[in-house]
Amino acid sequence: MHEKQILEQIEAGKLVAILRGDYGAIVEELVAVLAEAGITAVEVTLNSPGALASITQLAQRFGGQLAVGAGTVLRTTEVEQAAAAGARFIVSPNRDVRVIEMTKRLGLVSLPGCFTPSEIVEALDAGADALKIFPANTLGPGYVKALRGPLPNLRFVPTGGVTPETAREYLAVGAWALGVGSELVSADVKAEGGLARLQTRAAAFVAAVKGARA
Secondary structure, eight states, rough: OHHHHHHHHHHHHOOOEOSSSOOOHHHHHHHHHHHTTTTEEEEEESSSSHHHHHHHHHHHTTTTEEEEEEEEEOHHHHHHHHHTTTEEEOOOOOOOHHHHHHHTTTOOOOEOOOHHHHHHHHHHHOSSSSEEEEGGGGHHHHHHHTTTTSTTOOOEEBSSSOOOOHHHHHHHOOOOOOEEEETTTTGGGTTTTTHHHHHHHHHHHHHHHHHOOH
16 A cells, blocks of 8 residues: 555544554454454554564455554664565654654655654654654643644644543544554453453544544
8 A cells, every 4th residue: 555545544543553562363353353443553563572473464464454554663674674574654652764764765654753843843854744742641632732833734643541531632632643552452352351352442442533523
């Protein structure tokens, strides 16, 4: 898929589900639950066991249905590895111009992590498509609202501590999408009844997005 299509997929569901941990044995089942709930983007963090293999699995099975990306990408070599595995977007916890430039050179969507207006503008100048506001829970929806004063047309993706309740607040003040980690996908999915619990949590997040849009 082209970059524009990946951006459209992320925007369609407004949620990027973050998979951090060892989910290799059930990763396809897990993502099938998310997709059925209405989540349209999944990020596998590279500090997870077997991350590249999971990205390949997900890209092959869900690539036409979901935006599949790599997270916690810190180096240009990792961008290249993620791209080869099938990732279509790259997420980082930080703003590294070299990582952004490599991401764009390979035709992928870039979502670097930013905390300050200076970092945001530097990331945009380097070619970023959207800005991961991280860690969002230390700043809150009011910070995103304040950013949209001088920077009104940017794609902000608050990430870190996002819940269904705060999801509504972030979207109400103009967040473009949300990165959701352990509040949605946590180690309990591997326990008995875990996928059912995941289904319930995913439904709550999707309902929050729909409620914010109404």
